[in-house]
Amino acid sequence: MAGMNMISAAQRFHAYANPARFMALSARLLMPLAALTALLTGAGLWFALAASPPDYQQGETVRIMYVHVPSAWLAMMGYGVMAVASAVALIFRHPLADVCAKSAAPIGAAFTFLALLTGSLWGAPMWGTWWEWGDARLVSMLVLFFLYLGYMALWATIEEPVRAARAAAVLALVGSINLPVIRYSVVWWNTLHQPASVFRMDGPTIAPSMLLPLGLMGAGFTLLFVTLLLVRMRAEILRRRVRNLRLAQAGGAGEV
Amino acid sequence: MTRAFFALLARDLRLAVRLGGGGGMAVFFFLVVISLLPFGIGPDRELLAKVAPGMLWVALLLAALLTLDRLFQADYEDGSLDLLTMGLLPLELIVVAKALGHWLTTGLPLVVAAPLLGLMLNLPGEAYPPLILAMLAGTPALSFLGAIGAALTVGVRRGGLLASLLVMPFYVPVLIFGVGAADAATGGFAGEAGRQSLLLLGAVALASLVLGPLGGAAALRANLR
């Protein structure tokens, strides 16, 4: 009985995983998702820039937090999506999983870059310097950025898609095992060198008035990530179809 | 299986000795980088002594990165890697043999050269034992983690450069704990921090002995189909 259930569940799972089904489903989802993204981000921006008070310690610079924290969150979530999709691709040989992993990487990298940039812009008035090695979050974000770039470079250099997908999946998984170690080592290194009180990016405590803009912006950014992921996955599926069509054409020409 | 393993290791060592290149080249690179350093920051002996452990570690790391493409590339090109994968030895053990060979022919010579270069940087005497110990513990991690990068890029154009870029983030903990252990004598840290970082470095090295072969074998499987 349980076995039967498992089989039918697997079949259902596979049905959604079928690229044609995915194309149909994602086409219907895209517009509502984009609209919701615009709505939430718009409302978030209103509260973040105008309808929230400045912080009693950081003044108006606290508004940078409303783009910095969601970017940093997406930078990590992007790697999470990539790592899970890579695991699924390696274990279940799922046709959509490596499309998903590949498509998530550039979005994650872009948000990591944004987190670094806004972190630097936030740090400049707070620390009096554009780059502070004493902040473990910023430094680990930099290493995460390198991991993203390496992952994308590997995809770009291996020409054959199947091979590239599997190599990239191995890299993403090894990276996900290493990330906590890197993070821990950077924190440890900081405590050695920076015992003095440094302003931390998470701030002392988050006031309730900050929660609404932060939540809205976080939700808006996350939806943006999902929408972009769908668009990029669709493009990637089409790219593979183009490749197959070209191969078929070349093969057909050979036969005639 | 044990015999196959040692035969492979012995073959790699013999090849390295006969053909030269790799290890000697890495040591030469190490020497050149450390010699450039005073030109960059000036001949101030106090300053040189202060940055010496960190600079020695960074230069050693770069030298190790430089030789990563030798791990699998040559065997891939002449087809012996394909033969190896068809033999008795599991792919994981092949990676162990290769990484061990890399450490013996590259990591170890670099560790031997490091104290001599330390003299050139005016590193004080009491800093040598922790530095050598830390490097002995840390260099295997460089070889085993490097094996993953080398395996990922086997058969890829300009694979060596890409392998270094892929592996560099994984070297961050090795560098931090390695310098932490070596700095204990020269820097202002108490002995406790030095001992702690040596232990952490050992833990990273042990973990890489597991992760390297597993990841390397998975990467080879992806690339050699």
Place this chain on the structure above:
Amino acid sequence: MAEFFHMGGYALFVWPAYGAALLVAVALIWQSIADYRAQARLVETLEKAAGGRVRRAAHRQSGEDPS
């Protein structure tokens, strides 16, 4: 209004942060859509150029339903 743009003296830091976010978001959205459109056009021209036989073969290879 001027006060709003002044950002308590931190305008130099707050506005570039939001500007960068906007720029990155717009660039990502634009690039993703442009790539999708380019691939869709390619698929269309290739399928038109090829006969039904080739199309079916291509669909079989990519594991898709030909419908």
